[in-house]
Amino acid sequence: MTELIDQTLYLKMYEQMLTIRSFEEKAIELFEHNLIRGNIHPCIGQEAVSVGVCSALRKEDYMLNTHRGHGNCIAKGADLKRMMAELLGRSTGYCKGKGGSMHIADFEGGNLGANGIVGGGLPIAVGAGISIQNRGTDQVVACFFGDGAVNQGTFHESLNLAAIWKLPVIFICENNQYALSTPIREAISISKISDRALAYGIPGVTLDGNDVRAVYTQMKGAVERARSGKGPTLLDCLTYRFYGHFTGDPGRGMTYRSKEEMEEWWGRCPIKRFRESLFREGILSEGKEKEIQIRVKTSIEEAVRFALESPFPDPEEAIQDLFY
Amino acid sequence: MKGEGFMEEDTKTWLELYRLMVKIRRFETLTGELFASGKIPGFIHLSIGQEASSVGVCSVLRKDDYITTTHRGHGHVIAKGGDVKRMFAELMGRETGYCKGKGGSMHIADFSIGILGANGVVAGGFPIIVGAGLSIKLRGTDQVAVCFFGDGASNRGPFHEALNMASIWKLPIVFVCENNQFASTTSVHYSTSVKSIAIRGEAYGIPGRSVDGNNVLDVREAALEAVERARKGEGPTLLENRTYRLRGHFEGDPQRYRTKEEVEKFSEKDPIRQFQTFLKNQKILDEKIDQEIWNEIDQELQEAIRFAEESPFPQPQEALKDLYVEEGESLIERRLV
Amino acid sequence: MNFRELTNTEAMVEALKEEMTRDPSIFIIGEDLVAHGGIFGQFIGLPEAFPGRVIDTPISETCIVGAGLGAALTGMRPFVDLHFADFTTCAMDEIVNQVAKIRYMFGGQAKIPIVIWAPDGAGLSAAAHHSQSLEAWFIHTPGLKVVSPCFPYDVKGLIKTSIRSDDPIIFFMHKKIFSRKGPVPEEEYVIPLGKADIKHPGTDVTIITYSIMVLHALEVAKEMEKEGIRVEVLDLRTLWPMDWEKIAESVTKTHRVIIAHEACLTCGFGAEISARIQEELFDELDAPIFRVGAYRVPIPFSPPLERFVIPGKESLKKTLYNLFGKEIDSK
Numbered sequence A: 001m002t003e004l005i006d007q008t009l010y011l012k013m014y015e016q017m018l019t020i021r022s023f024e025e026k027a028i029e030l031f032e033h034n035l036i037r038g039n040i041h042p043c044i045g046q047e048a049v050s051v052g053v054c055s056a057l058r059k060e061d062y063m064l065n066t067h068r069g070h071g072n073c074i075a076k077g078a079d080l081k082r083m084m085a086e087l088l089g090r091s092t093g094y095c096k097g098k099g100g101s102m103h104i105a106d107f108e109g110g111n112l113g114a115n116g117i118v119g120g121g122l123p124i125a126v127g128a129g130i131s132i133q134n135r136g137t138d139q140v141v142a143c144f145f146g147d148g149a150v151n152q153g154t155f156h157e158s159l160n161l162a163a164i165w166k167l168p169v170i171f172i173c174e175n176n177q178y179a180l181s182t183p184i185r186e187a188i189s190i191s192k193i194s195d196r197a198l199a200y201g202i203p204g205v206t207l208d209g210n211d212v213r214a215v216y217t218q219m220k221g222a223v224e225r226a227r228s229g230k231g232p233t234l235l236d237c238l239t240y241r242f243y244g245h246f247t248g249d250p251g252r253g254m255t256y257r258s259k260e261e262m263e264e265w266w267g268r269c270p271i272k273r274f275r276e277s278l279f280r281e282g283i284l285s286e287g288k289e290k291e292i293q294i295r296v297k298t299s300i301e302e303a304v305r306f307a308l309e310s311p312f313p314d315p316e317e318a319i320q321d322l323f324y
Numbered sequence B: 001m002k003g004e005g006f007m008e009e010d011t012k013t014w015l016e017l018y019r020l021m022v023k024i025r026r027f028e029t030l031t032g033e034l035f036a037s038g039k040i041p042g043f044i045h046l047s048i049g050q051e052a053s054s055v056g057v058c059s060v061l062r063k064d065d066y067i068t069t070t071h072r073g074h075g076h077v078i079a080k081g082g083d084v085k086r087m088f089a090e091l092m093g094r095e096t097g098y099c100k101g102k103g104g105s106m107h108i109a110d111f112s113i114g115i116l117g118a119n120g121v122v123a124g125g126f127p128i129i130v131g132a133g134l135s136i137k138l139r140g141t142d143q144v145a146v147c148f149f150g151d152g153a154s155n156r157g158p159f160h161e162a163l164n165m166a167s168i169w170k171l172p173i174v175f176v177c178e179n180n181q182f183a184s185t186t187s188v189h190y191s192t193s194v195k196s197i198a199i200r201g202e203a204y205g206i207p208g209r210s211v212d213g214n215n216v217l218d219v220r221e222a223a224l225e226a227v228e229r230a231r232k233g234e235g236p237t238l239l240e241n242r243t244y245r246l247r248g249h250f251e252g253d254p255q256r257y258r259t260k261e262e263v264e265k266f267s268e269k270d271p272i273r274q275f276q277t278f279l280k281n282q283k284i285l286d287e288k289i290d291q292e293i294w295n296e297i298d299q300e301l302q303e304a305i306r307f308a309e310e311s312p313f314p315q316p317q318e319a320l321k322d323l324y325v326e327e328g329e330s331l332i333e334r335r336l337v
Numbered sequence C: 001m002n003f004r005e006l007t008n009t010e011a012m013v014e015a016l017k018e019e020m021t022r023d024p025s026i027f028i029i030g031e032d033l034v035a036h037g038g039i040f041g042q043f044i045g046l047p048e049a050f051p052g053r054v055i056d057t058p059i060s061e062t063c064i065v066g067a068g069l070g071a072a073l074t075g076m077r078p079f080v081d082l083h084f085a086d087f088t089t090c091a092m093d094e095i096v097n098q099v100a101k102i103r104y105m106f107g108g109q110a111k112i113p114i115v116i117w118a119p120d121g122a123g124l125s126a127a128a129h130h131s132q133s134l135e136a137w138f139i140h141t142p143g144l145k146v147v148s149p150c151f152p153y154d155v156k157g158l159i160k161t162s163i164r165s166d167d168p169i170i171f172f173m174h175k176k177i178f179s180r181k182g183p184v185p186e187e188e189y190v191i192p193l194g195k196a197d198i199k200h201p202g203t204d205v206t207i208i209t210y211s212i213m214v215l216h217a218l219e220v221a222k223e224m225e226k227e228g229i230r231v232e233v234l235d236l237r238t239l240w241p242m243d244w245e246k247i248a249e250s251v252t253k254t255h256r257v258i259i260a261h262e263a264c265l266t267c268g269f270g271a272e273i274s275a276r277i278q279e280e281l282f283d284e285l286d287a288p289i290f291r292v293g294a295y296r297v298p299i300p301f302s303p304p305l306e307r308f309v310i311p312g313k314e315s316l317k318k319t320l321y322n323l324f325g326k327e328i329d330s331k
Helices: A002-032 A047-054 A070-075 A080-087 A121-135 A147-151 A153-164 A193-199 A212-227 A259-266 A270-280 A286-309 A315-319 B002-036 B051-058 B074-079 B084-091 B125-139 B157-168 B197-204 B216-231 B260-267 B271-281 B287-310 B316-320 C008-022 C061-073 C085-099 C135-139 C152-164 C212-226 C244-254 C269-280 C303-309 C313-323
Strands: A062-065 A111-114 A141-146 A169-175 A204-208 A233-238 B066-069 B115-118 B145-150 B173-179 B208-212 B237-242 C003-007 C026-030 C054-056 C077-081 C115-120 C145-147 C169-174 C181-185 C197-200 C205-209 C231-235 C238-240 C257-264 C290-294
Touching (some): A002 A047, A047 A070, A047 A141, A047 A169, A047 A212, A047 A270, A062 A121, A111 A121, A121 A153, A141 A147, A147 A153, A147 A193, A153 A193, A169 A212, A193 A204, A193 A233, A212 A233, A212 A270, B002 B216, B002 B287, B051 B074, B051 B216, B074 B084, B074 B115, B115 B125, B115 C061, B125 B145, B125 B157, B125 B173, B157 C061, B173 B216, B208 B216, B216 B237, C003 C152, C008 C026, C008 C181, C026 C061, C061 C085, C085 C115, C085 C169, C135 C145, C135 C257, C152 C181, C197 C212, C212 C231, C257 C269, C257 C313, C269 C290
Parallel strands (some): A062 A111, A062 A141, A141 A169, A204 A233, B066 B115, B145 B173, B173 B237, B208 B237, C077 C115, C145 C169, C257 C290
Antiparallel strands (some): C003 C181
């Protein structure tokens, strides 16, 4: 029985990871055709973190997200059509075209929004945790941030507060080794971000962020801790972004990263690894994979079509939605 | 003989340490009295009970080393060599004060002896000390920079950013936490997620040491080690001086967050009394010498108070000066009235 | 003088190179400066030319500004790059409570020769956290000087002056016009702070403006010439200290004023200038003073929404028509 549940879950996770990757690739394509304006920050390569984490959450659990957040949105159950529409600035987007790529929110699905400010989500996560405690529910908060954010003052203040009040917050570092062009090894003088947890008396774990099962297992443990009132956890998920920091990053991020390093991480691609293991365990078959691929392709195409056919917002809408 | 010479060195130093601690105690006590009699406007935050921390650390610094201090900083300024006349004058808002009356108690500075100023913002000294440390490194001198801060500051963002930056660049900084158990009315046990602030050094890969902040020799020894590390280019250290604030957060504080019994209990660990007993046991101090020291200091302070009281207040228009280096008509707001 | 065409970015790099060669106490600090020479190429070549003097930092805005401040207090001249004007918020205490106040509250003991530089402005669909114009906050803070040039000639001259100034300067440059070209002399020159510049002389109305709005104003001025209205475009260049003399001279000449900025209208710098003009030059005015600024909302992402919110050539033109009581062109 457990095996069957696991199988279903794993297939769902695989499909989600594929969806994220396809979504990002399509978004890059649309950007290059000038249909998406501004800039996007693709999370290609980091799918296991998004899916591993969000698979351990319920719909009513909260999530705080970053500028590189499309994957987390999708894993938390976002509607691809409304996401794509938002990226294309249409009125049918999640934020009616007001937010764009870096600011997608879906409050009904517990997604409290993505922040353009590095470290911006941490204090908000603390607030959500306090609210949960006050209301006495057993929700939890998943707070995503990157390796760049761990040196922000907000990291320190947020972890300290969550610790002293034992807030149900799980702090997830999507450690892709680079804050734009700054490598993590030049930004901290300790070897593991999870070591920072001892400054707050909370558990901290560094794990292979490209192993979706490992991420899921650790997250499940942290979620149980939080739900049972034992307080916050810091998860340091080692991963890598295969694209540049953003779509305008010259050389796709190769001006500050080496080819060897990139190749090494390609070898650890989270989708490739998961696929291989699923095939090995007989959970995935050629036929099932084909089905999934078709479903993913269809859903992305539907999303693009929906977005392209959606109207732009009426200019006057620009001054609405400021106040309640 | 070597032994005797060593003892003499120590004796002289120890008496100096004692003298400085007494000076701070008397300065703070007199300041409290002046404030109570309405001679000092605004607010004051006395460091009575924390003298060993200021003196122990500053005693191993050179004149050209930098410090940043806090709203509770009179002790640091005196320990670093500040002029008590100019300090009293500043507290009383006179034009002869360190800041020409523009700063007051919480903003005393003396750039000639490396005091980069006291800050009214908790944790305000961290970013500045990072800059001072960076400047030392870029200029290639062997100066050291010390940041004094309280337990409350250790939970603020700038603490984190500063310790991280200092650690990755191995800046010549000593971070000195004066853990007096309270951030205004909030106890450190309530607000801080670690038992000892020194533990936080590990999160930045730097040594963290916690000492009895009321034992001036312990503080001095830990500070000396940290300062030497910094001077040799080995990077920053986090020191925690465990102490206790014997007066309220500010003068006038009703102190409803702690009991009189608790304060009395900690009074028994008074750093000056501790050191006095130690010196008497070492036969370095006796009643007579002790009395002389206290009298001399009181005399110096009374003269300083007199100087301050006789100093004029600044002219009102002085309020518009000292904003920019390059001042000019266009920079002053026009007022038709 | 020998002129050649440089972009705003190139003008900035040249200014920094010259100053850093001249004065070894100058260094640059901020995020992502080395790999790409800054995210807008504003430091290209400098890390190589001045090893150890272009410093990459972790993401720690409070301490990035603080590092600059502490260094400035102890004998150096830091140039602090804050990445985007929007991130000044992450270092507000440092800028407003420390940089702006230390000289004054210590009675003049210290000087703070710091330049805090950031790209600002909207129009690139960069959305709410990467599009703001926040100069009014800093003009409103005593102790700071604020600069915002938009022509390469002005950029180079003012960067040099700002670095040489012993006072703290907040220096904004609009991110949309980094690659806009303009003539810059080969010879050494500086532009003093507090001096505005007439970019287009006129006699019928003065548009007092700065940053990207200068470019919109110049386009409008050209078009209005055909309709017989001669527009004077006054580029403030330095926001504080304000060049009141130049403003007064121009108002006395044209008797009509429009003040334009991309920043939000309410409590924008235009409000201050407008109040002062009507207070001191009331008799010179033939019409009320009009202001042009963004709607009072965060900058939205979608292009039609963003275009609606931020002022441009059309809003300037409409305001001009209003001022002269003309029929508004429905196009």
